[in-house]
Amino acid sequence: MKGGKDLASRRPYPNKRYVVACRKVGRKAITGFLIQAPDDVRWFSATARWAIGATIVVRHVVRYEIIDSDYDAVSDDMLLWGPTPKALGNWPSRWPDFTAQWPAYTAQWTPANAQPCMEVTPTGRREGDVRDTVEGGLILYREERLGLPTIESGRLLEKELSVRHRLPEIKSAFDTRG
Template sequence: MLIHITPRFYTGNYAIPLQLVDVTVEPLGLVLRDGVDLVMRQPFPNKRIYVASRKAGRKAMNGLLIDTGTARVKEFEVITRWAVFADDVVTHRVKHVVLDDEFDAVSTEMALWHAMCESLGGWESRMPALPANASPASHMPRMAIMPEDRDQRTGDVVDKLNGAGMLTERLEVFTMPTIQPERLQNRRMDHRLPQLQDAFMIPRDQAGQRAAA
């Protein structure tokens, strides 16, 4: 199974010193550290969005790819830690729930769920029902620094604040459909998708045991 995740931080209107610390994926036992496995990138025209990417090459890629082989994962949690203002570490926890088992890939990038024309693959829509007024920009998981960001969201989000009113932890639940693995290698659709050779490999026995636990 291919799992595409996009741990991201949205700074909004605030110019803050920001640094990625690490990304943990459970129950897969994957722990990735900034500067060793990861790097913080800005793959979008909106430079207020920072994304964790694999430390490979110089191109700003959109997120991380995980390969569990034949093991299927129905639920997993991604815990991302970011350092703001140099010393303050904030935590973003996202529980991902897979809605079906029709295909062998999932992605938090909702643009990949849409129906596509023949030149982009000819795939049918995999978009489930979403809350009213939801869009990828408002619904996809992201961390922020101020609670006002919650007003722009449509997902299942709970924020914890410190005494100064800044976010210290955000908890989200994100449901997503399976998609065809080929969508994740569609360079015509998105040339910033991480490539298969840059996937973090989970040993088959380990992935199967942890997914079933």
């Protein structure tokens, strides 16, 4: 997948400084994209290159490890990992226990501070398995690792979830099973 051809950067949230990658289809700002993959995928990575002021290119690499095989989907959208009430699908919590890996970090873990995120300048707020290369006060390269629990694919289809209206449609998935 290539930016500009297959992918676009959009701003789906009220905070317009927050940019996400999505499939280049239409104009609606969608949170992410879907990939249909073989059943035996245990890890994958995503690399984003961002141009800053048309003069500096920074890279953000996220290495994902699928930590279980209980269900048929994964998402790095941590809002989809939580439990829901019966009216919204009655999904159980899929939050993994990361306390053994990052005990100090998980005490105050929320999706807002745990989600992989590229920043231009180091803020010191990123914890967990994150490595930065900083030059001239700018983060030129960031690599993060994140364990993903599997989730039920029905969570991606649940129309009543507040996050669902910005999720990509199943029919827009990239198929890598070829």
